[in-house]
Amino acid sequence: KAFDFANRRGVKETSSLPLRQRYITHTNCEAKPRNPSHTKMGDSKVETISRLAQWRIDNFSPCSYKKSDPFKVGLWNWHLSIEKNRYMYIRLFPEPSRVSKEQPPYAKFILRISNVGANRRLYISPVHDRPLRTCDDFYWPVDSSFHGRFIIDVEFLDLRICPINITCFLNPLVVKTQGGETVSIWPMDGAIQSMSTQTTLRCLARMLDEGLHADVTIKTAEGTLRAHKAVLSASSPVFESMFHHNLKEKESSTIHIDDMSLESCRALLNYLYGTISQEDFWKHRLPLLGAANKYDIVDLKDACEESLLEDINSQNVLERLQEAWLYQLTKLKKGCMTYLFDFGKIYDVRDEINNFFRQADRELMLDMFQEVLTVWKPV
Numbered sequence: 001k002a003f004d005f006a007n008r009r010g011v012k013e014t015s016s017l018p019l020r021q022r023y024i025t026h027t028n029c030e031a032k033p034r035n036p037s038h039t040k041m042g043d044s045k046v047e048t049i050s051r052l053a054q055w056r057i058d059n060f061s062p063c064s065y066k067k068s069d070p071f072k073v074g075l076w077n078w079h080l081s082i083e084k085n086r087y088m089y090i091r092l093f094p095e096p097s098r099v100s101k102e103q104p105p106y107a108k109f110i111l112r113i114s115n116v117g118a119n120r121r122l123y124i125s126p127v128h129d130r131p132l133r134t135c136d137d138f139y140w141p142v143d144s145s146f147h148g149r150f151i152i153d154v155e156f157l158d159l160r161i162c163p164i165n166i167t168c169f170l171n172p173l174v175v176k177t178q179g180g181e182t183v184s185i186w187p188m189d190g191a192i193q194s195m196s197t198q199t200t201l202r203c204l205a206r207m208l209d210e211g212l213h214a215d216v217t218i219k220t221a222e223g224t225l226r227a228h229k230a231v232l233s234a235s236s237p238v239f240e241s242m243f244h245h246n247l248k249e250k251e252s253s254t255i256h257i258d259d260m261s262l263e264s265c266r267a268l269l270n271y272l273y274g275t276i277s278q279e280d281f282w283k284h285r286l287p288l289l290g291a292a293n294k295y296d297i298v299d300l301k302d303a304c305e306e307s308l309l310e311d312i313n314s315q316n317v318l319e320r321l322q323e324a325w326l327y328q329l330t331k332l333k334k335g336c337m338t339y340l341f342d343f344g345k346i347y348d349v350r351d352e353i354n355n356f357f358r359q360a361d362r363e364l365m366l367d368m369f370q371e372v373l374t375v376w377k378p379v
Contacts, residue, residue, distance in 0.1 A: 046071035046080060051156040055080050056116075058149055062086075070095045074159040074185050076105055080152060081135065088113075088142040092154055093135040104133045106160040106182045111140050116149040127157065160184050204231070205275040216243075217254045218269075222262035227269055229253075235272045236295040259294075260287050271300055282307065286323065293327045305329045312339050314348040318356045325364045337371045 043058040046068045055068050064084055070077040077095035082088065090111060094100040111125040125140050132138055160182035187195075206212060207228065214226035232255075233240035242249040249255050257265055264287040270276035271288065281288070285304045292301035308320055309332055317336050324333035340346045346353070357365060 044069045046078075048073060053078070053080070053154045053156075055152045056149070057082070057146075057152065060084065060146070060150070062145075073156055074105065075103065075161075076100055076159075079135075080154065082152065084145070088145065089139045090142065090152060091135050091139045093132055093137065096134075100133065103161050104131055106131050107156060108158040108160075110155045110157065112151075112153040112155070113142060113146065114151050114153075115146050116151060121146075129158075158184055159186065201274045204273045207231075208269060208273045208275065215253060216249075218265060219254060219256050220260055220262045220265050221258055225262070225265060225269060231272060236297050238295040257291075260291060264288065264291075272297075289323065289327060301327070301329075305332050308332055309335045312336060314345055317345065318349055318352055321364070322356075322360065325361060333367075337368070340368075341371050341374075 043056060044066070046053050046055045048054075048071050051073060053071050053073060057066070060066065060082065062084055065081070066083075067081040068079055070079055072078070076099060077097065079091075079093055079095055081091045081093075090113065092107075092109070092111070094105060106129070108127065108129040110127055112122060114120055114122040121144070123142055123144060128138065128140075130138060207214075211226040214228055216227050216229050216232065218225045218227055229239075229243050233243055239255075241247075242255065244250075260268070264284045267276060267280045267284040268288060268291050270280065281303075285307050288300060289304035289308070291297070292304060305324075308323070308329075312320055312335055317339050320332060321336040321340075323329070324336060340349070349356075360368075
């Protein structure tokens with residue numbers, strides 16, 4: 001029974017304490033000290049700086065229990081407690097509250113205990129990484145006795161939130177998760193970069209929407225849009241060449257785009273400014289593909305090709321094949337060929353294939369016949 005109890009309490013067999021001595025009779029984290037005279041008001045306070053918490057114990061007698069005042073690290077208030085009978089046990093646990101119940105922490109931490117004086121002894125725990133909800137979730141048995149004054153340090157290496165639908169509203173970097181892995185509450189390099197990117201995109205969106213310091217006009221058959229030469233030049237070598245050399249676009253600060261509708265051109269600008277929605281991208285991806293090819297916007301061209309690969313069907317496969325040939329999209333062409341011949345969907349487009357062959361490029365037709373010969377080659 002003692003063995004099962006110890007296992008349930010999380011005591012590892014690597015401890016140097018004998019099993020009988022690892023059996024802890026005192027588990028109530030709200031219990032009062034057995035001897036009130038052993039607790040002084042002055043040594044219940046825990047000092048904190050950054051991610052380090054330090055508890056200085058002035059006096060601690062055998063057969064005693066002491067719990068610290070609450071101290072805040074991260075989103076939670078914490079307590080340390082110490083009890084000593086024949087051996088010393090140190091606990092770390094969050095203060096019971098709505099936050100600790102709804103957003104229990106996963107803590108990665110190290111504990112250190114050292115005495116004060118000339119003959120300093122230091123004991124360091126292993127790195128612990130575990131969820132902490134109550135005082136029963138963790139304790140560290142110390143196979144030594146400390147008399148007089150000593151210090152307990154807890155250094156939090158990381159604090160993470162359990163995987164539930166949460167918004168870490170107390171953190172300036174708002175972290176959201178929908179299940180899965182736990183999420184650190186502390187900003188890392190990636191989080192800082194993400195926040196910086198979001199701020200930049202908001203600024204670019206405002207520049208485009210409000211025309212802040214816009215210095216170029218884009219004319220379509222349906223209307224005009226305002227944009228910025230610097231953004232267009234950074235996104236496209238073709239636009240950069242227009243404004244760098246003595247071309248009419250540089251002199252007039254006007255670009256004529258007659259082969260795109262006003263909405264498709266607005267979608268192009270939204271992509272270049274980083275504000276396009278998924279819905280608008282899917283709606284305008286064919287004209288965006290043409291613009292990407294015309295203005296040499298490589299990343300947009302790749303994004304359009306990947307998107308067109310995702311929803312090939314019998315109604316659009318011939319059109320996609322024509323677009324793939326026109327813009328030299330190898331992956332899209334291969335996907336359409338595979339759909340038609342490897343999966344036998346060529347029979348589903350028999351009514352459209354004659355009209356397709358009348359308009360298709362001769363080399364594309366040769367490629368298709370070669371694919372037919374490859375697929376239907378006798379074994």
